[in-house]
Amino acid sequence: xxxxxxxxxxxxxxxxxxxxxxxxxxxxxxxxxxxxxxxxxxxxxxxxxxxxxxxxxxxxxxxxxxxxxxxxxxxxxxxxxxxxxxxxxxxxxxxxxxxxxxxxxxxxxxxxxxxxxxxxxxxxxxxxxxxxxxxxxxxxxxxxxxxxxx
Amino acid sequence: xxxxxxxxxxxxxxxxxxxxxxxxxxxxxxxxxxxxxxxxxxxxxxxxxxxxxxxxxxxxxxxxxxxxxxxxxxxxxxxxxxxxxxxxxxxxxxxxxxxxxxxxxxxxxxxxxxxxxxxxxxxxxxxxxxxxxxxxxxxxxxxxxxxxxxxxxxxxxxxxxxxxxxxxxxxxxxxxxxxxxxxxxxxxxxxxxxxxxxx
Amino acid sequence: xxxxxxxxxxxxxxxxxxxxxxxxxxxxxxxxxxxxxxxxxxxxxxxxxxxxxxxxxxxxxxxxxxxxxxxxxxxxxxxxxxxxxxxxxxxxxxxxxxxxxxxxxxxxxxxxxxxxxxxxxxxxxxxxxxxxxxxxxxxxxxxxxxxxxxxxxxxxxxxxxxxxxxxxxxxxxxxxxxxxxxxxxxxxxxxxxxxxxxxxxxxxxxxxxxxxxxxxxxxxxxxxxxxxxxxxxxxxxxxxxxxxxxxxxxxxxxxxxxxxxxxxxxxxxxxxxxxxxxxxxxxxxxxxxxxxxxxxxxxxxxxxxxxxxxxxxxxxxxxxxxxxxxxxxxxxxxxxxxxxxxxxxxxxxxxxxxxxxxxxxxxxxxxxxxxxxxxxxxxxxxxxxxxxxxxxxxxxxxxxxxxxxxxxxxxxxxxxxxxxxxxxxxxxxxxxxxxxxxxxxxxxxxxxxxxxxxxxxxxxxxxxxxxxxxxxxxxxxxxxxxxxxxxxxxxxxxxxxxxxxxxxxxxxxxxxxxxxxxxxxxxxxxxxxxxxxxxxxxxxxxxxxxxxxxxxxxxxxxxxxx
Numbered sequence: 075x076x077x078x079x080x081x082x083x084x085x086x087x088x089x090x091x092x093x094x095x096x097x098x099x100x101x102x103x104x105x106x107x108x109x110x111x112x113x114x115x116x117x118x119x120x121x122x123x124x125x126x127x128x129x130x131x132x133x134x135x136x137x138x139x140x141x142x143x144x145x146x147x148x149x150x151x152x153x154x155x156x157x158x159x160x161x162x163x164x165x166x167x168x169x170x171x172x173x174x175x176x177x178x179x180x181x182x183x184x185x186x187x188x189x190x191x192x193x194x195x196x197x198x199x200x201x202x203x204x205x206x207x208x209x210x211x212x213x214x215x216x217x218x219x220x221x222x223x224x
Numbered sequence: 225x226x227x228x229x230x231x232x233x234x235x236x237x238x239x240x241x242x243x244x245x246x247x248x249x250x251x252x253x254x255x256x257x258x259x260x261x262x263x264x265x266x267x268x269x270x271x272x273x274x275x276x277x278x279x280x281x282x283x284x285x286x287x288x289x290x291x292x293x294x295x296x297x298x299x300x301x302x303x304x305x306x307x308x309x310x311x312x313x314x315x316x317x318x319x320x321x322x323x324x325x326x327x328x329x330x331x332x333x334x335x336x337x338x339x340x341x342x343x344x345x346x347x348x349x350x351x352x353x354x355x356x357x358x359x360x361x362x363x364x365x366x367x368x369x370x371x372x373x374x375x376x377x378x379x380x381x382x383x384x385x386x387x388x389x390x391x392x393x394x395x396x397x398x399x400x401x402x403x404x405x406x407x408x409x410x411x412x413x414x415x416x417x418x419x420x421x422x423x
Numbered sequence: 424x425x426x427x428x429x430x431x432x433x434x435x436x437x438x439x440x441x442x443x444x445x446x447x448x449x450x451x452x453x454x455x456x457x458x459x460x461x462x463x464x465x466x467x468x469x470x471x472x473x474x475x476x477x478x479x480x481x482x483x484x485x486x487x488x489x490x491x492x493x494x495x496x497x498x499x500x501x502x503x504x505x506x507x508x509x510x511x512x513x514x515x516x517x518x519x520x521x522x523x524x525x526x527x528x529x530x531x532x533x534x535x536x537x538x539x540x541x542x543x544x545x546x547x548x549x550x551x552x553x554x555x556x557x558x559x560x561x562x563x564x565x566x567x568x569x570x571x572x573x574x575x576x577x578x579x580x581x582x583x584x585x586x587x588x589x590x591x592x593x594x595x596x597x598x599x600x601x602x603x604x605x606x607x608x609x610x611x612x613x614x615x616x617x618x619x620x621x622x623x624x625x626x627x628x629x630x631x632x633x634x635x636x637x638x639x640x641x642x643x644x645x646x647x648x649x650x651x652x653x654x655x656x657x658x659x660x661x662x663x664x665x666x667x668x669x670x671x672x673x674x675x676x677x678x679x680x681x682x683x684x685x686x687x688x689x690x691x692x693x694x695x696x697x698x699x700x701x702x703x704x705x706x707x708x709x710x711x712x713x714x715x716x717x718x719x720x721x722x723x724x725x726x727x728x729x730x731x732x733x734x735x736x737x738x739x740x741x742x743x744x745x746x747x748x749x750x751x752x753x754x755x756x757x758x759x760x761x762x763x764x765x766x767x768x769x770x771x772x773x774x775x776x777x778x779x780x781x782x783x784x785x786x787x788x789x790x791x792x793x794x795x796x797x798x799x800x801x802x803x804x805x806x807x808x809x810x811x812x813x814x815x816x817x818x819x820x821x822x823x824x825x826x827x828x829x830x831x832x833x834x835x836x837x838x839x840x841x842x843x844x845x846x847x848x849x850x851x852x853x854x855x856x857x858x859x860x861x862x863x864x865x866x867x868x869x870x871x872x873x874x875x876x877x878x879x880x881x882x883x884x885x886x887x888x889x890x891x892x893x894x895x896x897x898x899x900x901x902x903x904x905x906x907x908x909x910x911x912x913x914x915x916x917x918x919x920x921x922x923x924x925x926x927x928x929x930x931x932x933x934x935x936x937x938x939x940x941x942x943x944x945x946x947x948x949x950x951x952x953x954x955x956x957x958x959x960x961x962x963x964x965x966x967x968x969x970x971x972x973x974x975x976x977x978x979x980x981x982x983x984x985x
Contacts, residue, residue, distance in 0.1 A: 092738030099680055099721050114379070123355070125364035125377045129740060132366040133897075135722030136680065152642035153840065153873060154799040156887055190722070190895075192681065193645030194461040195799035196495030196806055205683075207461030264745055265900045267940045281939055286745050301939075305902075308936040312905035336929070337909045346898070365898075368723060370908045372898030 079104060080112055088119045094130055098137055106146075107138040135190070143178045143185040145223040147171065148202040152191025155198035163199045164188065166213035170220050183224070225293040240284035240295055241269055251284050251297050252306065252326055254313075254396060255347040260356050262286050263348055268326075270305050272296040281305070303330055311336040317343040317397040344374060344399040350391035360384045363391065363400070376404050378411035386414075426700030428708040430586040433577075440578045449484040449525050450504040451475075452566050453513075456491025456649055458806075459498035460684070467499045470515035474522045484525055487575075490565045490653015490688075494553050495806035497536075502566050507548035510534040539803070539825070556822045558785070559809045560793050561769050562646075565653035570688040573695040576656040582701055584772035588664045589709040592775075597668035598624065601771065603779035605791045610636055610764030611842070611868050611944070613790070613857035619761055622751040624669045626759035631671040634736075634755075634762040635662055637678035637685070638720055638727030641840035642891065644871035646795035647765035649807045651678075652685045654769070655692035659715070661771030663702065666713045669761055673714055677732050680719040689717060724841075724895030728945050729762050730754075731897065742897045743943030764869065766795055786812030790856045794870055800837075801876035803828050808872075810855065817851045820874055831876040835959070839868025841888040842948035844955030845881070864955040881960040882967050885953045886914040892949050903946030906937035910953065917964070922971030927964065931957065 083100045087093040097116055101108060108131055117124040131137045149164045168174055171184045178185040189202060197209035201219065208219050225232055227244050234243035239262065244251050254266035262285040269284045274294040281301070296302065310332035314323055318334045320343075327334055346365070351374055354363050362380040365372055376385065385404055392401040408414040427433045453459075453468040471486045478484075492500045497511035503525055510521060510531065517534060524531050536545040538552070545551045548566075568575040576582070588597050602617030623631055635658060639647045651658050662674055676689060693715055696702035704712050718736050720726040726741035733755045735741045754760025770792055774782045783791050790812035796819060799805045803825030810819060816836055820826065827833050833848040844865040846853070853863055860867055875884065889911040898904045910933045913926050930953065938950035957964065 094738050095719065095721060095735065099719060102721070123361035123364075124379060125355075125361040126740075128375075128377060129364050129366055133368045133723060133740060134720075137721065153884075153887060153891075154643050154805070157800050157873070157875065157879065190640065190681075190724070191642035191644075193457040193639070193648045193797075194495075195643055195645060195797065196458040196498070197461045200461060209458075209461045264942060267901050267942070270940055282747065283745065283942075287747055304932075305936050305940045308906075308932050309901050309940065312901060312909055312933075315905070315909065338912050340908070345901070346904070367898070368725075368894075369896045369898045370893040370904055370911075372904065 080115070084115055084119045089121065091120050091122050094120055094122060094127065095134075098127075098131060098134075102137055106142045107140060110139070140178070141182070143182045145184050145204055147184050147186045147220070147223075148189035149175075149186070150190075150192060150194075150198055150200050150202065151188040152195060152198065154191070154195035155200065158199045160199040162213045163201065163211055163216065166216040167201065167220070170217050184220070225289055225291065225295065227295040228297055234289040236289070238289050240271060240273070240282070240287045240289055240293075243289050244284065244295070244297065249297060252329075253285065254322070254345065255349065256285050257349055257353070257394065260349070260352045263352065266345075266347055267309055268306055270302060272299050272302055306330045307332045313345045315340050316345055317399075320345075320397045322396045342373065342399075343397050344403070345397060346372060346374065347396060348374075349394040349396075350374060350400040353391050353394055358384075358388060358390070360388070363403075374400070374403060376407040378407055381407055382412040424698055426698070428700065430590045430707060433582060433586055433707060437577050437580075437583075440574050444578060447505060451484065451486045451521065451525065452489045452492070452502045452504065453486065454490070454492045454498060454500040454502075455488050455684070456495065456498070456500075456565075456653065456807075457645060457682075457684075458495035459491070459500055462498045464499035466515045467501070467513050467518065470518035471501075471522065474518045478522075484522070487567075487569050489568060490570050491562070491649035491807055492566055493557075493559070493562060493649070493807045493809075494551070494804065496804045497553075502548060504567070507566070508546055509536060509548050509551055509554075511536060552825065553804050553806065553823055556818060557809050558793050558811050560773060561657070561766065561795060562650055562653070562807060562809045564657070565649070568654055570653055570655055571691050573656060573692065573699060576654070580776070581656055581772075582660055584775040585660050585663055585701065586707060588667055588775050589707060589711060594624070594668045594670060597664060597775065600779045601668070601774055604774045604782040605789075606767065606770055606774060606782070607790060607857060608763055609766035609770075609794070609869065610762075611839070611866075613861075613867065616763055616767055619751050619763070620665060620669050622749060623671075623759040623761040626752040628758050630673070630758050631669055632755050632758060632760040633662055633666045633669060633671045633674045634732070634760060635674070635676045635678075635768055636727065636729070636732060636762055636764045637676055637689075638732065639765070639869065640679065640720070640724040640727045640895070641842075641869055641871055643799050643840050643873050644797050644869050645799075646797045646807045646870055648682060648685055650769055650795060651765045652682070652688050655688045656696065657769045657772060658765050659692055659696060659702070661768035662715070663706070663713055664771050664775055665761065665763070665768065667711055669759075671761070672712050674716075675736055675755070676715060676717045677727075677736065678717065678719060680721050686717070686719075693717070723897070724892070725897045725943070725945050728943050730943065732762070733760060740897070742899050743945070745942055766870070787854065787856050787859075789858050794855055794867070796855070797871045798824050798874070799871070800873040801827055801831070801833075801879070802874040813854045813856055815852050815854055816872075819855065819872065820851060824874065827874065827876050829876075831878065833874060834877045834879050835875045835881070836865070837873040837875060837884070837952070838865040838871065839951070840871045840873075841891050842945065842951055843868045843871070844951050845875070845884065845959065846955065847959045864951070864958055866951070880918070881956050881963050882914060882917050885956050886911065886918055888952045889914060889949070892945070896945055896949075900940075900942040900946060902937045902940040903942065903949065906933050906941075906946075907949060909933055910937070914953075917967050917971060920967075920971050922968030924968075926968050927957070927961070930964075 087097045117127045232247045253269045255263045264286045271284045307330040314334035315337040362384045366375045501510040501513045606616045607613045730744040731741040796808045835845045837845040846865045893907045934950040941947045
């Protein structure tokens, strides 16, 4: 995303400190991460101390202060998926990608994270890649699913 | 109202803690400071209140006074709450003089729980003092839940902190000072007093 | 579309919609709920559209993409009206056969329900075991509604309750009706909604707010999403009626950012309601104004706690505030703010249209109406279930849920997720009732019902919930942050076979103080799962701790699964 888009989002909310979460959410959705200089820009435009912007940005799981890989892999670790073996699924994802939850690999191919329950408990355990659900997963199927995401 | 069996007069806008202190009755606190808004985080100032026949445990730094309120600042249950909270905090800062003194009073065992690496107890005195009194916001909380910590913001701290450092004295565990100097060492060139630099 | 300016115009418009529809015309409803969506129901819907498209303009049947039907386990779900023939696990390639059979008024036998033991078939919704034991007052309409089309909701009588409230009732009468119905909050505590409304209504101040809590961050709970995504206008109508009763002109919907479908449906519902004059200025010409805005959680569980939620709407960090003054008196910007969850609001229209007496006739003495339950875990049929209050849990788990898979025995049922409790299988005849289940230590919470089989490690379950909460709390107050941190350490050690003498006492002390001293409801109820475990499964804890001293590890909960 180019900085003109970011500027546009920030402009929309200029002078409205109550919009902080909305601004960060929009930038995160489009840009997939929140560069520090953008956070400074947000603080200035919304007239909020930079420390408060940083506090909000580190508090919510969705916000990332580092760039994400091309493919965002989430392993659901909700209770139902947990009871149905999400741990082993996560192990397999870590083995295939070589990274742990919260990390991005050196080639920017994958970012892995554990996901909060998305309410598709009946089809768990599942992994979600770039928003696409892969339902009723087993550790053995992980490699096959992930290889399609370059 | 009544505190520990004594009749106490209080103004409408007071909290139970203020009323108690005005009457010379001691309630322990860790996150409270007269110059700052009440925070209600350390829960050490919990007391037992009884109103209209119902018993409740509340934090006195936030609970508003009321007519005919009956307050007990010590009871077996209140003491237990304070003891466990102290044991939890001593897992972080086993040698903090303030905590050690309180631990003696409430018979808290500083080795009851597994030790944790950080010695900050997150009372927020530094954060709130910097925001409310100094209005610089050079230090704030980051992260959440068990990962919450205080963090000096290099961009602001580099400009504001050297000449202030007032929060260091408020810190019950000396962590604020350590965190500041760590940030300085990592993120911006510190200023040294001329004499030291030339020595 | 011109705005509807009166109740009469609404009824006239509704009559027009109904007249244009042929009730005998078959309609293929393809579920696009969370689970079916995950099973690629979008491709199934597309296949039906293509197939019906081939038939030309007067195809004689239509396709509707709907919200959750309920039977998530057997998705993608397809229901063919008007007789509600249920097809399960439908694939795109099944579409031609279903369309052809439907036109011939025949049934595709291979895709209907077959009992796993007897092979007995069930064709219609009313015969399928999962559905036939339910009373689907709230979720039942999902099959008949395209959530993106307000006309579908109007065709089923939607917004008639709002018109009745605005033109035939005073705000006090609306409030009285809700109080008489004894509607209790579905979000967790079961607090009487009417009483809460009354507090907000009587609180001083001109500006008052009403809020839909659609956060549903609790793992294993998915009924609010199913209801709100599938029938957004039902919730919205309830909210507008509530706003009228309380005297509020500004409402908020608080939801998670990671349900794009729900957000799309909410935004569309708000836009269409406004276009029709059911929202905004001078609603239906009544002189009553009401607007709604949407706010989002971007990923922290504590933001669903009412005072934290209100801080978020103000744009502040979602840290709870102590409620020595109730949020219904001093909430958002310190103004009276009435918060109810999705399901609570959705109950309001039927209470107004059918009356408190009718409503109070359903359920038990203290718990009225039906309750949505998210049924998941070690159960044959997981999904969204709606039953009258008072229904025995056994009926939910066995008659509706089909029992435990793999021929295993049930060990426990757990209600309320990380802030709920577990009860052993021998208490499974307990009724679904706020007070009865709270007494047993498994309060209904929002209605997430988790079934656990005989292989489940109860220490690991408590550990799981604590791990979840330590990462999802705000971290402000000591007994929550540190209490959970230490409890988690003790439990983790036990599951790793490193239990120590005194662990039970350590857990009890930590739990006791967390339950008593925390700032908000999240912290205070975070101790509930462990409390119920120590009440019913203490020997399992003691055995595992004892094994620790022998140096052997316990089996993790997930190990039984493939």
